[in-house]
Amino acid sequence: MQYMLLIYDNESAAGEPSDAEMAKWHEVTQAMQEAGVLRGGEALHPTTTATTVRVQNGETMTTDGPFAETREQLGGYYIVDVPDLDAAIEWAARLPSAGRGPVEVRPVMVFDQG
Amino acid sequence: MRGEASQSRSAAGGTPSVPARVVERVYREERAAIVAGLIRLCGDFSLAEDVVQDAFSKALERWPKDGVPPNPAGWVATSARRRAIDLVRRADRFREKAALLRRLGEAEVEASPVVLPGEDGPHDDRLRVLFTCCHPGLSMEAQVALTLRVVGGLSTREIARAFLVADTTMGQRLVRAKAKIRDAGIPFRVPAGPALEPRLGTVLSVLYLIFNEGYAATESEELVRSDLCTEAVRLARLVVELMPREPEARGLLALMLLHDSRREARVAYGEVVLLEDQDRSRWDHAMIDEGAALVEEALRQGRVGPYQIQAAIAALHARAPAPGATDWPQIVALYTVLERICPTPIVRLNRAVAIAMAGDIPGGLEMMDALGEDGSLDRYHLFHSARADLLRRLGRTRASGEAYERALAVCSHPVERRFLKRRLSEFGEPSE
Numbered sequence: 001m002q003y004m005l006l007i008y009d010n011e012s013a014a015g016e017p018s019d020a021e022m023a024k025w026h027e028v029t030q031a032m033q034e035a036g037v038l039r040g041g042e043a044l045h046p047t048t049t050a051t052t053v054r055v056q057n058g059e060t061m062t063t064d065g066p067f068a069e070t071r072e073q074l075g076g077y078y079i080v081d082v083p084d085l086d087a088a089i090e091w092a093a094r095l096p097s098a099g100r101g102p103v104e105v106r107p108v109m110v111f112d113q114g
Numbered sequence: 115m116r117g118e119a120s121q122s123r124s125a126a127g128g129t130p131s132v133p134a135r136v137v138e139r140v141y142r143e144e145r146a147a148i149v150a151g152l153i154r155l156c157g158d159f160s161l162a163e164d165v166v167q168d169a170f171s172k173a174l175e176r177w178p179k180d181g182v183p184p185n186p187a188g189w190v191a192t193s194a195r196r197r198a199i200d201l202v203r204r205a206d207r208f209r210e211k212a213a214l215l216r217r218l219g220e221a222e223v224e225a226s227p228v229v230l231p232g233e234d235g236p237h238d239d240r241l242r243v244l245f246t247c248c249h250p251g252l253s254m255e256a257q258v259a260l261t262l263r264v265v266g267g268l269s270t271r272e273i274a275r276a277f278l279v280a281d282t283t284m285g286q287r288l289v290r291a292k293a294k295i296r297d298a299g300i301p302f303r304v305p306a307g308p309a310l311e312p313r314l315g316t317v318l319s320v321l322y323l324i325f326n327e328g329y330a331a332t333e334s335e336e337l338v339r340s341d342l343c344t345e346a347v348r349l350a351r352l353v354v355e356l357m358p359r360e361p362e363a364r365g366l367l368a369l370m371l372l373h374d375s376r377r378e379a380r381v382a383y384g385e386v387v388l389l390e391d392q393d394r395s396r397w398d399h400a401m402i403d404e405g406a407a408l409v410e411e412a413l414r415q416g417r418v419g420p421y422q423i424q425a426a427i428a429a430l431h432a433r434a435p436a437p438g439a440t441d442w443p444q445i446v447a448l449y450t451v452l453e454r455i456c457p458t459p460i461v462r463l464n465r466a467v468a469i470a471m472a473g474d475i476p477g478g479l480e481m482m483d484a485l486g487e488d489g490s491l492d493r494y495h496l497f498h499s500a501r502a503d504l505l506r507r508l509g510r511t512r513a514s515g516e517a518y519e520r521a522l523a524v525c526s527h528p529v530e531r532r533f534l535k536r537r538l539s540e541f542g543e544p545s546e
């Protein structure tokens with residue numbers, strides 16, 4: 001099954017990641033590659049760069065910032081292909097940010113071919 | 115018997131017929147194993163439950179006419195499996211259909227519990243189901259409901275009544291939980307290695323919660339809820355049987371039995387009877403003996419844990435022929451160990467009570483007052499009533515009355531409220 005690991009973190013507290021932290025991200029990404037489970041993943045610029053788009057009555061409305069102002073914001077994601085939720089939880093727990101902010105694990109929807 | 119199949123009484127409405135009694139027995143004893151075997155084959159909780167329920171209905175219809183088959187449980191299992199094949203064939207989900215049909219077609223669903231080797235080691239399917247129902251990815255409410263439904267075999271309506279929610283609410287809760295298991299890929303497996311201990315902890319806490327829901331039942335709810343105690347004990351027995359090397363499982367079963375042994379004596383005339391005032395001849399001594407023996411066995415396994423210690427404490431209370439003969443110093447020692455493992459305010463409160471009962475009332479009161487300082491126990495009526503009791507014993511009547519008032523203000527349990535009110539009414543003119 002494929003799972004998206006959505007990485008939430010406190011942006012103001014996190015700041016620029018240290019070299020030590022970057023090394024840890026690199027390490028876990030490499031572990032995913034070596035285990036053959038990594039299907040994708042990206043890091044996002046902070047929510048100060050976000051633009052939220054809504055369409056109301058056919059009109060495009062944009063606002064500056066994320067759709068919800070919460071303490072922890074989505075900062076990036078991985079997609080892993082693993083046998084079950086337990087395995088996905090294990091990978092989520094290994095992410096360096098997991099000690100600070102939550103990681104949401106969501107199964108990726110697969111559509112029937114038939 | 116539990117569940118939908120309990121409509122198996124014979125038409126006369128009197129004693130059930132022989133076939134109906136066999137259906138009842140198979141439902142009670144073998145249903146969990148049959149459902150678990152099917153879940154392993156088809157990986158779908160809802161499908162497995164539905165077809166097993168159908169098979170029991172069919173048995174109720176057929177057996178009185180055709181006679182009880184030589185292997186009743188096998189008949190139910192086979193009938194359920196055929197129905198599952200039927201339903202899968204008709205389903206729209208083509209993708210996994212072929213593989214599923216092959217598995218269901220090839221396999222015989224075992225009629226009685228069997229230990230099957232899997233990637234998680236040799237485990238009974240019922241244990242796999244239990245760990246899946248108690249997966250931490252599910253909410254506590256969902257874990258409890260699923261465990262009672264899938265492993266315990268209670269009907270949705272019975273669970274709804276026991277937890278005082280509407281049938282539809284409970285139905286939705288179960289449907290959502292089963293959908294999450296399916297869609298989120300919660301595995302049908304007993305975790306291995308270091309993952310086992312915390313997961314077993316969740317399983318045991320779910321069973322203890324079920325037990326306590328039943329134990330805390332008020333008088334008017336008693337009929338529907340005390341069944342939860344029986345069910346929790348039955349499930350704990352299953353875990354002990356299937357995981358004999360886990361002392362905490364044994365400790366939990368012992369703790370439940372020792373509490374349950376006092377069920378008859380702990381409420382009289384709609385009022386809570388304190389342990390020291392209970393009629394000890396009304397305690398269930400067979401249950402006490404079994405519980406005490408289990409504690410000893412568990413402690414001999416050499417891995418002590420909170421359930422074992424609590425059970426050991428309960429055993430000391432249960433074994434005392436009279437309140438005055440209680441081994442309070444030993445109880446203090448056990449609470450001291452428990453506090454080291456789980457330093458919660460409630461454990462500290464209990465230790466303070468034990469210290470007072472062991473003879474040092476001022477010392478116990480001092481501990482309680484220190485505990486009360488941060489306010490975390492302010493809304494806990496037992497804190498105030500325990501404090502009130504020590505103050506009363508010290509002759510500080512006015513302060514004691516005030517503490518009972520505070521207990522009453524935060525207690526919503528009708529039976530316990532009645533007790534507190536009576537205690538308050540015993541104070542005449544406040545002196546001190």
